Amino acid sequence: MATLPDPDIIGAVARAHAHAPFLHMILAREPALAAALERGVLPPLAAVAIDDAAMPVARRLRLERRRLALLVAIGDLAGVLDLTAVTGALSTFADRALDTAIRTAMLERTPDAAPRGFVAIALGKQGSHELNYSSDIDPILLFDPATLPCRGKEEPQEAAVRIAKRVVELLQARDGDGYVLRVDLRLRPSPEATPAALPVDAAIGYYESQALPWERAAFIRARAAAGDIALGQRFLETIRPFVWRRALDFGAIGEIRGISRRIRDHHAQGQAFGPGFDLKRGRGGIREVEFFAQIHQLIHGGRDPGLRAPATRDALAALAAGGWIDPANAAALSDSYAVLRTIEHRVQMIDDRQTHHLPTGEALDNVARLHGLGQGADLLDLLRPHIGSTARIYDAIEPDEGDGLSHDRARLTGQLASAGFADTTSAVQRIEQWRAGSYPALRSPAALAALEAVLPGLIDALGTSPDPHAAMLRLDAMLSRLPSAINFLRLLEARPALARLLGAILSHAAPLADALGQRAALLDGLIDATALDAVGSVAQLAVEMTNDVGDYQAQLDHVRKIVGEKRFALGTQIVAGAADPLDVSAGYARVAEAAIEVLAQATIAEFAAKHGRVAGSELVVLALGRMGGGALTHASDLDLIYLFTGDFAAESDGEKPLGAVLYYNRLAQRLTAALSVATAAGPLYEVDTRLRPSGTQGPLSVSLDGFARYQRESAWSWEHMALTRARPVFGAPAARAATIAVIDAVLAGDRPARDIVADATTMRADMAAHKPPAGPLDAKMLPGGLVDLEFAVHVVQLVHRTGFDANLGRAIDGLIAAGLAPAALRPAYDLLGRLLVTLRLVAPDAQEPGPVTQALIARAVGLADWPETLAAFERTRQEVLQYWHQIGGGNGT
Incomplete structure (x- = not known):
């Protein structure tokens, strides 16, 4: 069946003859193709191939390229391609x-x-x-x-x-x-x-x-x-991995922006839109669409492989679909790119010249007519909105360069005062020290240049933070410890909003500031906002912490790295007001549980390589205290008991066999070290094993049968109170179930008869004498604080043998439902919990902080202001004390 003539193709051929000398020449030299095109038929592109083995390769390729240029150009002009x-x-x-x-x-x-x-x-x-x-x-x-x-x-x-x-x-x-x-x-x-x-x-x-x-950035495509x-x-x-970096490299982004600025400067004559405009390098041109996509790909592509599309419009679509850029901007840029590239092609196909400039005068009219328009003004009208939208969108990602921070002391003092610094003398001294390269991280010319670029925005951010002086001192401490500051400073330059959040972190949260001093890369998560997301389930975290390198030390370092990132992110959520402190507390616990899971698996495998395994036996890790209850703070240690199932008289089957008791005690020592000993990647957790049977006098690991016997026959009331929050966090399902069965039986009454109320009262009095409150905001140790609340709940649980749940909030709900606790006890626990988690981060000394941090704390606990927070704290403590006295306790408080 013959192909019907396409009038658009016929029209395209006519325009090519009239307005494109290069295409006119090819049409004359390729009569067979020309005849088909002039009939309105576009031959398949495969028709360009020349099947002539005797023809020299170079000549065959030149002829094929010529034919392809003709067919593609006509298909383009006709709108067929x-x-x-x-x-x-x-x-x-x-x-x-x-x-x-x-x-x-x-x-x-x-x-x-x-x-x-x-x-x-x-x-x-x-x-x-x-x-x-x-x-x-x-x-x-x-x-x-x-x-x-x-x-x-x-x-x-x-x-x-x-x-x-x-x-x-x-x-x-x-x-x-x-x-x-x-x-x-x-x-x-x-x-x-x-x-x-x-x-x-x-x-x-x-x-x-x-x-x-820029060389790494080139590999995007x-x-x-x-x-x-x-x-x-x-x-x-x-x-x-060196192109798509998980740790964001803002040197590449700054370099691309620098290229853009240099292009604008070098091609200044082609910047003003109109005749002579540079479609590729001009402001709002093709290069800026490409750079816009590449900058965002570099920022987010290390963590999101779906953004690594080489083609510009595909990249824009992926960035919009992923929520990284505004979909309307992506659509506008994609449309602009298509129009600009199309007109660029028109300019090039006229004489087969490598040019990107719109011509001037009659030559511009010629390009317009080749495209099917009346005159050059029509072509400019077509391009103008696209040039304008591209320039506007691209300009929005350029950081404000503003006026630099003065080197003149008097003017610098005025700039700092205007920014919000009360102690300008100290601030001037700090800036002069940085500029003098007094710290190793600031000694290179590149570092000092990066410092100057970021100082205006950084000073603005610190000046508007709650405590500019404290923020600057903590930034100074960070810079003094950084091995290199270049990437850190470029990162702040690229994201002004990050500088403001950094100011809040430095002002409020010393633990987070200290962590940043050790690892500035922790800020990476703030760039793409992943630090403000929930940290995921234990299973998801364990997958992220698992390192397939196979080296035990590398696994330890990897877990420390991920734990550091997650703990920093969780703390940041409180500072940013992005999450409920109780949710953050649960997140801290999930991170710790995943770390125990991954490190226990790795430690067992490492230990078994030498000592084998004990048949019919396995390690169980039992968490107690806040870890058992799944509610840690930034500063919590881990209360753990190590148990093992099976026959305590058995022996391992490895190259160097050990009896089960010695085997599991050494394994427990290894796991404790893995969880607590600092490596090159930093510290992890403090581990407290004093709640094990017989305390520090007993073995580090005991058999499950021995643990059950001790709890049934010898444990004291305080140990049974601790057992109310016990929860297996490592071990096979069957081993965990067996451990839970032992705990349930003990809590249900399979234990020595004791005067629990009297024992708890004595114990609380001893605690108050030896560990007084740290300050007026000690939500844990003050009378009516969390310790009193926990004591009251555990006493009622043990006396009435009900309401047991390792999660204290759910346990309180159970007691309220059973009529054994007032309804006010749950909001009391929630307030004290939110206060503890927040204060451990922003006021770890439990002293009253400055006004702006007071506002942060009030916001975190869901109250209007600081006076209302103090009033609620006092009221809550009285409610807890009343309950504690009501059940018969309180002599010690």
Whole structure:
């Protein structure tokens, strides 16, 4: 069936004859294609292929490129091929031509060897399948010395360079038929000092250790395009972690922005929109759409692999779908990109010139008419809204440069006073110390330049924080401990809102400020707001903490790293007012439980490698106290008991066997060390094992049978009180169930008869004498605080043998339902819990903080202001004391 003529194609051919000398020339030289087009039929793009083995490869490729340029241009002008189809066809041809040139160059030298060991990595528009009519290609040529075919006594490096030169010659040489592709090899590492083709391992080493930020950013669009594709994919997979970094590298972002600014300055004549405008580099042009997408990909792509789309419009769509950019902005930029690239193609197809400028005068009218418009003014009207929206959207991500912070002391003092600093003298001194490079992190020129760039915004952030002086002192302490400050400062420059949150953290939360001093990378989670999300379930956290490296020490470091990130994030949620402190408290506990799970598994495997395992036996970790109740604070230690199931007289089966008792005691020591001993990645938790049977006098680990016997026959009232919050946090389901059964039986009455009320009263009095309240806000130790509430609840539970739940809130609910506690006890527990979690972070000394921190605390506990918070605290303590006295306690408080 004959293809019907398409009038749009006929019209496109007419416009090509009239307004595009290059296309007019091809139409004359390709009569068969021209005849089809003039009938209104667009031949398939495959028709460009020339099946003539006798024709020299270079000439065949030049003719094929010429034919493709004609068919794609007419299809483009007719609207039959959209932008994706146009750029895809041009890019696919570039891949094929480059691959053909590589194979030809290799077979010319070693005809009997398979052409392998040499690959072209496509960067830029070829890498993203977005080539335009007159694009250069920017490959990096790599070779594998072990597999590259060489001539006799020829070094692989010499062979690779000769292959590279021949490839460039085949593609770039011109004759009467034109050329195939312009090739630019300057994106390879250190092009001024390196050969045209590099050994793959040397290239990997460069990108892992020496690459500049913009060089890594270039690999957003990298692709193994021609030659030994498997070799290229191995290279790209190896360097992927150094391109897409989980720890955000704002050096790359700053470098891209710097490139944008330099382009605007260098091409100033093409910035003003109108005739002569630079469609690629001009303000609001193609490059700014690309940079907008790449900047956001660099920020978020390390953590979200779905954003690593090479093509610009695909990247914008992924960023919008992921919630990283405004969908309306993404749509506007995508539309702009399509229009700008289309008009760029019109400009280039007129004379096959590598140009991006709109012409002026009659030449602009000619471009407009080629596109199907009446005159140049119509073309400008088409472009104007897209240029304007792109410029506006791109400008919004540029940090305000503003006026720099003065080096003149008098003017600097005035600037600081205006920013909100009361003690300007101290602030001036600190800034002068930083500028003098008094700390190692600030001694390099690059660090000082980064400092100057960020100081205006940083001072504004600190000046509006609750306590500017305290915030500056903590920032000073951070800078004094940082090994390098460049990335940290660039990060703040790139995200002014982060600087404001940092000011709040430094002002309110000394533990978080100290953590930042050790690991500035903790701020990464704040950039993409993941720090303000819930930390996930224990199972999810355990997966995140598991390191598949296989090295035990690496596993310890990895767990410490993740725990540090999660604890910092949870603390930040309180400072930012993003979460209920009770939810944060539960999050702290889930993080700790996941750490126990992962480290216990790793420690057991490490220990078993030498000592084997005890048949029919396993370790159980029992948590008590706040850990048992799943409600930790930032400063909580872990109250743990180590148990083991099975026969205590058994022996392990390893190379160095141990009896079960000795086996599990040593294993428990190892696990305690894994949880508490600091490594290069920092500390983890303090572990308290004094609640085990017989306390510090007893073995670190006991059999489950021994534990049950001790609890039934010998344990004291305080140990049974502690048992009310006991919860297995490690062990197989059957072992956990057996442990819970023992605890349930003891709590239900299988224990010595004791005067629980009298014992608890004596114990509380001893505690009050030996551990008085730390200050007027000690929500735990003050009379009527959490300790009194816990004592009262545990006494009632044990006396009435009901309401048992390791989670204290649910336990209180059970007692209220049973008529054994007043309804006010639950809100009392919630208030005291919120206060404890918040104060441990922002007022760990339990002293009354400054006014702005008071406001933070009031907000955290859900009250209007500080006076209402103090009144609620006092009222709650009285309610707890009343309950404590009501059940017969209170002599000690």
